[in-house]
Amino acid sequence: MPNGIPHIGDDAVLVGVGELAITEYPKTLVTQALGSCVGLTLWDPIRRAGGMAHIMLPTRGDTAAEGLRYRFAASAVPALVDMLADAGSPKRRLVAKLAGGAAMFGADSGGASIGARNVAQTKLELAEMGIPLRAEDTGGGHARTIELHMDTGILLVRSYVFGLREI
Amino acid sequence: MNIEQLSAMQLDALQETGSIGAGHAATALSQLVGHGVAIDVPTLEVVAIGAVPHVFGGPETLVGAVYMRLLGDLGGSMLFVAPRSSSLALVDLMRNRAVGTAKSFGADEEALVTHVAQILVSAYLAAVGRLADLNILPSRPSFALDMAGAILEAVTTEIGMKAEAAVLQRTRFYDDETSVDAYLFFLPDPDSLEVLLGRLGVV
Numbered sequence: 001m002p003n004g005i006p007h008i009g010d011d012a013v014l015v016g017v018g019e020l021a022i023t024e025y026p027k028t029l030v031t032q033a034l035g036s037c038v039g040l041t042l043w044d045p046i047r048r049a050g051g052m053a054h055i056m057l058p059t060r061g062d063t064a065a066e067g068l069r070y071r072f073a074a075s076a077v078p079a080l081v082d083m084l085a086d087a088g089s090p091k092r093r094l095v096a097k098l099a100g101g102a103a104m105f106g107a108d109s110g111g112a113s114i115g116a117r118n119v120a121q122t123k124l125e126l127a128e129m130g131i132p133l134r135a136e137d138t139g140g141g142h143a144r145t146i147e148l149h150m151d152t153g154i155l156l157v158r159s160y161v162f163g164l165r166e167i
Numbered sequence: 168m169n170i171e172q173l174s175a176m177q178l179d180a181l182q183e184t185g186s187i188g189a190g191h192a193a194t195a196l197s198q199l200v201g202h203g204v205a206i207d208v209p210t211l212e213v214v215a216i217g218a219v220p221h222v223f224g225g226p227e228t229l230v231g232a233v234y235m236r237l238l239g240d241l242g243g244s245m246l247f248v249a250p251r252s253s254s255l256a257l258v259d260l261m262r263n264r265a266v267g268t269a270k271s272f273g274a275d276e277e278a279l280v281t282h283v284a285q286i287l288v289s290a291y292l293a294a295v296g297r298l299a300d301l302n303i304l305p306s307r308p309s310f311a312l313d314m315a316g317a318i319l320e321a322v323t324t325e326i327g328m329k330a331e332a333a334v335l336q337r338t339r340f341y342d343d344e345t346s347v348d349a350y351l352f353f354l355p356d357p358d359s360l361e362v363l364l365g366r367l368g369v370v
Binding site for chain 2: 018019106114160
């Protein structure tokens with residue numbers, strides 16, 4: 001493959017679907033194969049630490065069980081901010097980056113708008129908390145794997161379509 | 168319904184339904200490619216939403232996939248998935264050329280794989296519909312060539328709104344001689360699963 005996806009390093013903390021994680025340098029945070037899901041990263045340049053959320057859906061319906069709350073942008077974003085604050089990274093130092101929110105099957109699938117709604121809801125949550133969005137690589141119709149580096153705050157976005165991008 | 172609590176009898180009934188659907192789909196595929204295609208006994212899996220991206224190789228495995236929603240009496244999804252090389256082998260078989268001729272995906276190749284998937288899905292759903300006396304139609308298909316994890320995730324996102332896990336039935340179609348190795352996933356919505364079980368008489 002010309003755009004082969006490189007091996008994920010041993011220092012990577014993998015964030016699963018609908019999960020949150022925080023870590024600090026020299027570890028990195030990775031989440032794989034974002035489709036309509038959104039990968040949100042928050043980075044604290046002072047502590048060289050950060051967090052990542054793999055968000056599936058914008059808001060929680062009435063029927064969702066309590067254990068599923070990190071799947072939803074509306075509850076995952078505040079929870080990630082709290083986790084970082086508890087670890088010593090206050091909200092005022094955090095900067096955000098976003099990737100994902102694609103429509104994997106174009107406009108034909110019922111889930112076509114979920115990606116866009118995930119991005120919109122995540123941005124709304126960030127705005128409400130006053131966290132600046134530094135960069136994003138969202139939308140389109142392709143899958144993305146992302147990796148956040150704690151020393152630089154660089155977010156690597158890998159895909160079969162575009163290879164490696166830095167945002 | 169709580170899909171983690173399906174009884175052994177319900178699982179058996181779904182398994183049997185899947186086998187019949189898969190049998191019809193395999194016959195259709197053999198006729199289409201002019202070559203015998205074998206199937207494995209379909210497996211029925213209850214997979215935690217978080218584990219869904221891992222059910223087809225790794226999350227980043229490059230696959231050709233065709234997605235259709237279910238319309239009519241059942242809601243849910245049908246997903247055709249084949250590794251990139253196997254998708255290209257299907258293209259060659261459809262064009263009656265030696266396997267290995269097609270090297271990359273263009274609009275024609277996508278259309279051919281989509282066509283194959285559509286016929287597999289139609290045969291599968293017709294058989295399940297007859298068995299359960301349900302009217303099930305596939306929506307217009309859409310094609311993607313990308314990471315398996317993202318494709319599976321996109322298909323199960325809606326289920327993740329309410330449920331902890333998804334029920335998926337997986338059938339493997341293969342032929343060693345022609346390198347065909349393709350999979351069909353049947354993913355009924357939790358509510359529709361209840362309808363299907365009711366029609367099969369195993370509530």
